Amino acid sequence: MPTGKQVSVDQYSGSTADQDRSSMDLTASKPVSETSRQYTTELLSIENVSLSFGGVQAVTDISFNIMEGEVRAIIGPNGAGKTSLLNIINGFYHPQEGVINFRGKQRRRMKPYQAAASGIARTFQNVALFKGMSTLDNIMSGRSLKMHRGFLWQVIHLGPARNEEIQHRRRVEEIIDFLEIAHIRKQPVGRLPYGLQKRVELGRAMAMEPELLLLDEPMAGMNLEEKEDMSRFIIDLNSEFGTTIALIEHDMGVVMDLADRVVVLDYGKKIADGTPTEVQASQEVIDAYLGVAH
């Protein structure tokens, strides 16, 4: 098994060439305890958003916001519109009504790649890795937006194009180290076990160095040990790199431990919003999960 030279995060952080808004450089440690965290800047806000498909109402009049640096959970029973909401945020669906503000600016109707360019990354409920590519290439693909060398440089693959490739490789290796997946670096992802695939997908999203990371059921189908690993990565990602995270998750234990605030959806409507403890106490949430008739 050929291995590249291993590089640690510490060794390279802060000294890389890619200086544009590099969130990885933010190593300021943050308090872990939920109650003491205060967030002041609003990163994303959604106001009165509604979405329907040919008469089927997927999301109805939802408003909520995500603060910079927090972990925001979106929960709700199956079919509550959680994934649709993520799809709206990263521009895959276009709501018929409502306003989305990102970093204080109202967002126009945008394409997914524009959302990606503005700093929103995403993982998927059913793993959406590039099956024909290796772990390394999958994570490298997250760097797409940060690579700029033109076609002619690509053709000769020398000089700037090669240097660019190597610089980004260095970044990707940091992520590989962070996620502890160095041993599968060159394996095609299609052959990896599910848990590892999820991890690679997280790595790919991390490689985008997003301001806002959307995680759609990152722990679905995992066993306890894998869930613990994944939780650890999410916490580290949030606290070490300060990445804002919005996640959908069914495992309430995980949600209560990770999230700063929780928004609860049911039948496309928002039924509760607040800290985990507040939400847990809400009668409406309990009814929704226990299936009380509306």
Place this chain on the structure above:
Amino acid sequence: MFYREAGQFKTSYAADQALLPIRQDRIGLGLILLVAFVAVPLLASDFFIGSIMIPFLVFTLAAVGLNILTGYAGQLSLGTGAFMGVGAYACYKLTTYFPDINILFMVLLSGIFSAAVGVVFGLPSLRIKGLYLAITTLAAQFFLEWCFIRIGWLYNYNDSGAIEVPQRKLFDIAITGASASPTVRYLVIVSLVALMTLVAANVLRGRIGRSWMMIRDMDIAAELMGVRPLYAKLSAFAFSSYYCGVAGALMVFFWIGSAEAEAFDINHSLLVLFMVIIGGMGSLLGCFMGAAFIWILPIAIRAVPQMLGLDVIAATTEHVSNIIIGVLIIFFLIVEPHGLARLWQIGKEKLRTWPFPYSSN
């Protein structure tokens, strides 16, 4: 035993990202290049060079073009023949307008016309996917074929309706036309193919190639990673058509010597597609293997009864080779959908662990 990278440590990412990170592969490639550039021109007969090596290389280049589009960018195309035709006709027009400019330059330039046409016919790919797209490429195939017949300007209003290759020289040696020796034409083609394969390999391992593969594997995820489908798909069409166009120009100018519109018909497109399937989608090595296989197999089948001294009607061997190729295509799809290239890779992995079959991860 002999094919093993143990002890070859890489100390930089540059080394790890090299095209051929393993020393044995580099030696192998060196040997192949030595054979291709030295042994074949010195030793092989005119028939072997002119009717086996030249067509093989022309088809390889076309297969590389199609493989970029289908194997790497995931857009199935049945219009390869027509794009090759665009290259050939463009080259023909260019040489009539600028007879003094070097033919090699014209061949490379003609690919650009083909790329432009490719982009136009690639536009539907933004809305249409999969099999539907495959069928719309048929529209390109038939429309362009009709243009080759109907637009007299394309063939200089020749009475014969065909394009004919003028004689051109490089360093005072005839490289096109009937008096150009097969060896000279072969050397031109083999250099171009080697160069263009290297370029393809470079593009494919870089940012642009990755964006094509992202679109291929999961277009939605690719878009959410910031890949613009418009750029990615159209650039794949353009790049792929460029290769097909150059292959078409080479086919007419360095191989057959003249061509009617029928030379670029749907069967030609399918032939290149077979090469890509049998060689392996998403593999450059596969293009070489597939082209060699599909081009050489019928010649070999034709030669068999002769060697055995049997008197078989020429047509019968033709039918038999049809059947064999058809069966092989199905066989490959069933047993190894990734083609010869994948078999080769499996073979290499076996070699790596031999004689200890269980020692690898």
Place this chain on the structure above:
Amino acid sequence: MTTRTLITLAAGMLAASSWIPVAQAQDSLYVPSMTYRTGPFAGGGTPFADGYADYFNMLNERDGGINGVRIVVDECETAYNAQKGVECYEATKDKGALAYSPLSTGITLALVPKAPVDEIPIFSMGYGLSAAAAGDKFPWTFVYPASYWSQLSSIIKYIDENGGVEGQKIGFIYLDAAYGKEPIPLLDQLAETMGFEVAKFPVGVKEMQNQSSQWLNVRKERPDWMIMWGWGAMNPTAIKEAAKIRFPLDRFIGNWWAGSNNDLNAVGEAGKGYLAANFSGIGQDFPALQDVLTHVVKKGMSKVASEDDVGNVLYNRGLFNAVILAEGIRVAQDMTGKKIITGADMRDGLEGINLTEARLTELGLPGFTGEVKGSCEDHEGGGSIFIQQWNGSNWEKISDLIPPMSDVVRPMLEEAAEAYVSDKPNWQAQTCG
């Protein structure tokens, strides 16, 4: 054993077999035969190839070859495909090939420039480049006994003799490919000089069996006569469609590739009255064909499906091709005094060919065709054709030989030859007389 090893081995074997110089037995005459017994035009290719091979075999069986030297006929399947055709050429040219009959316009065009380099003549009998009739510009190419242009002029002559062409409208339905388009310049020219109108109806190669639009257009245009430059499945379809729109079939003339038994068998009784040009005799009633039957077909050495196929139009066409080549070999042997000749000798032989009626009778083919006399300038020979008519089950010759309008055609041929040569600076022409 990996795949690459296999491929390398296979390639190596091939290479080895083709690297060894072919030890050509110097006691025979090698005549390659490019055939297309497969593909969409197989219906025409098969009988042609049979006639070609059977005549040479007959010479071998009856006379022991030509002047005592046996002829080796080597078939190579091209499937009417130019790439395969070129491959066949490359594979056989070093075996001492005397002449090639490529049997496809596409292959002919590819081979014409190669002929002077390899010094092997191309004999494209009544197809390929019309311009090649100008022997001074095309020393290595022959189109005996007539070029497409000569043929067209003869057909127009026939129309003129049967009601006149002036003021008439003549429809031209053709295969939309190089082959079908070739006579158009002459047709336009004749229309101008002889005062008739032309309507053109192209049929795409892929639409050969789907011609209702073309014939609807014919109905719209109402031409007085129709001329067809068709091939393969296009012919029966066209005749059926013509019958459907009630076009009078005795005013519908096909060229010599649109008038075979295969074409009309598919139409049968409905095709009664249809006319076609031809230059090779119909039927088995020639001594030479009887010899073919006795010495080859009845001995089971032929590939024909039944004895009835001997003598049909395309069979006889293939046989005629062989007759001219055989005659060329004889002339070359006489000229050089050698038994075993080369391609260059063969070229001289073909140029010196002189098939008079007397010579044809000697060959056992009295009245089979018009005179074919070659010369340095003239590589198309006589150029005469006759018109045949389908009687519902077979062809009947209904006209005498019609010579072409040489006064119009010849200058045009020379002009075309000049144009072909003009952009080829190193073209090898020859000076005559």
Place this chain on the structure above:
Amino acid sequence: MEMLHSIFVSPFIEMGAYPDFFLQVVWEGFVAGVLYSLIALGFVLIYKASGVFNFAQGIMVVFAALALVSLHGMGVPAWLAVILALGIMGLLAIGVERLVLRKLVNQHDAILLMATIGLTLVLKGVGQLLFGGEPKPMITEELGLPTGSTDWEVFDGIVIFQHIDIAATVVALLMVLALALFFSKTRIGRALRAVADDHQAALSVGISLHQIWAIVWFASGIVALVTGIMWGARSEVSFALEIIALKALAVLILGGFTSIPGAIVGGLIIGIGEKLFEVYWGALFGSGVEAWFAYVLALIFLLFRPQGLFGERIIERV
């Protein structure tokens, strides 16, 4: 100006001036359309049940017709030849299912398409080996199909109806009806629809996919034979027919891959459309536009309605 006139005005004046001719054009287009529909029908049957895009449908048409004609040529009476030809198509269906489909379950669309391209080569080779490559006349009369024609005098002119064309239309209609009955009234037919809806679900209620596949391939083999007979009667049976069959692909795009009404309507639109276009507008483009009209029409259509005439709008999910 003149250009616009010849595009937008004069063709319509011409249509009005010779309405009998216009009707004839429409009728010819209709008949061609029926034949396109039949080929497309063969595609749809297979695609619906097995998700295979059968590129070999065209060669199956040739193969079936050649088998029929060659058997008759060997002295087999026409009715028996039909039965035997059907038998051959049945064997082919079973063979394809056993040797190809069964081994390619759950493969990607494109792989299945390419497998049928391989099948095309095999059938081409086998067909020519067994039956010979030369074209053969269709045994129209022996099969009891009508010949001759009827004139309809209308608008001071005539429209000519060939009896064989009328027969083709009737047979096509009967076949569609038979298929409809088969799907709605028989157990196998219902199973087939279930498979078309959801493979997994069908499997879970005990429907044998293998059996269903063999049956649909056989059904489209029957359709192929009928198409071959009809088209063969119009010209002859030869391998050149295969290429025309490609036009059915354009029909499918118009009609959608899974809709039988779509195949029929799409076929008629393309048949009539291309004849009208060739006759009234073809000259503007130098004629021969039929070669690409169908595909370009399909392409333009796709840009506006990617799911076809009768297909359902696809909502992509992440």
